[in-house]
Amino acid sequence: MRTHWLTTPAAAVLIGVAGYAALFLAPTERTMGLIQRIFYFHVPSAWTGFVAFFIVFIASIAYLLKRAPKWDWLAVSAAEIGVAFFTVVLTTGPIWAKPVWGIWWTWDARLTSTFVLWVLYVTYLLLRTLIADPERRAVVSAVFSIFAFLDVPLVYMSIRWWRTQHPQPVIAGGASSGLDPQMWRVFMTCWAALLGLLVLLLRERYNLEALRHEVGEMTIEAERRAAGRTSTQAWR
Amino acid sequence: MHLLPLASRLLPLVGVLMLGTLGLTTTGTVFSAVASQARMRELLLPLLLLPVLTPVLIASAEATTGLLSDPPMLERVWLLFLVAFDVVFLTATWLFGEYLLEE
Numbered sequence: 187m188r189t190h191w192l193t194t195p196a197a198a199v200l201i202g203v204a205g206y207a208a209l210f211l212a213p214t215e216r217t218m219g220l221i222q223r224i225f226y227f228h229v230p231s232a233w234t235g236f237v238a239f240f241i242v243f244i245a246s247i248a249y250l251l252k253r254a255p256k257w258d259w260l261a262v263s264a265a266e267i268g269v270a271f272f273t274v275v276l277t278t279g280p281i282w283a284k285p286v287w288g289i290w291w292t293w294d295a296r297l298t299s300t301f302v303l304w305v306l307y308v309t310y311l312l313l314r315t316l317i318a319d320p321e322r323r324a325v326v327s328a329v330f331s332i333f334a335f336l337d338v339p340l341v342y343m344s345i346r347w348w349r350t351q352h353p354q355p356v357i358a359g360g361a362s363s364g365l366d367p368q369m370w371r372v373f374m375t376c377w378a379a380l381l382g383l384l385v386l387l388l389r390e391r392y393n394l395e396a397l398r399h400e401v402g403e404m405t406i407e408a409e410r411r412a413a414g415r416t417s418t419q420a421w422r
Numbered sequence: 423m424h425l426l427p428l429a430s431r432l433l434p435l436v437g438v439l440m441l442g443t444l445g446l447t448t449t450g451t452v453f454s455a456v457a458s459q460a461r462m463r464e465l466l467l468p469l470l471l472l473p474v475l476t477p478v479l480i481a482s483a484e485a486t487t488g489l490l491s492d493p494p495m496l497e498r499v500w501l502l503f504l505v506a507f508d509v510v511f512l513t514a515t516w517l518f519g520e521y522l523l524e525e
Contacts, residue, residue, distance in 0.1 A: 250518065298476075302473045302476055305473045306473045306474070309469055309470055312466075313456070313460060313466065313470065316460035316461045316462055316466060317459055317460045317461070318461075322459055325522070325524075326456050326459050326460070326522060329452070329456060329518050329522055330456050330470065332518055333449070333452065333453075333474060333511070333514060333518075334473075334474065336510055336511070336514055337473070337474045337477070340477040340503075340506070340507055341473075341476050341477050343477070343503065344476065344477035344480045344481055344503060345477075345480065347499055347500075347503075
């Protein structure tokens, strides 16, 4: 097992820098005050989570076309990490919403669709635990994840037309919206840190999945040999 | 309480029903095939289906509400949305559905 003596500390430092920048370097927002700083981890977590789910989507299509187990390993690794990032989003969101909106949660477009997205990938992981055969599991969960990914924009649009309360996107949201340049730099630092974390986690999780696969094959081989030996002894 | 005159809205209502039903059956069929290969499949199917069905349920309910209110109105956006949902999932089923049936 390779140890990532360089990348792991690098990611840790980057996360530390991002946290420092979000807490001390970014200017305090005028109306919301300090609580707005949670935005530097809330929004980049969501974007990183989307990147992770996009990797699941691509890896699932690649698996169906190529049938190489590595694509399935990549898909499950990215799905788990994406769920982790969206858990961060769904935790930091209410912490921000309580002082700013006065409520923890509301069923508006983004909140509901983010929640549905999270549920979709939790069921993806659940589905995987309920299919024993590795090959069937890979095929079936790949098809499910493709459908889940296609569903996400539809969920978002349907609820958006239905009702909405979430602040409109500040970044690229229109002429009057926009981020202070310093806020923008801090924001991108945080996103870079989380993307670095995504790459690191993905690699570790992928290696773990590969090892599990190896152990599974060795177990089967060992059982086969043990069965062969007992039958030989019986024959003697 | 008065009865709504149905005649004028029957045709669009049938249209909404058909589009909504198509969406339900497409995803329902595919996800049944997914769930049937897993343990606890009876429990798993509704769990898999509910989040995916959210958009089609909202769109159908909103379109039907509009048609049954007085005066009736059909917001084109919901009708187009149902068409989009059906097209997306029928295409996805056509492309990826057969992987579920191989042995």
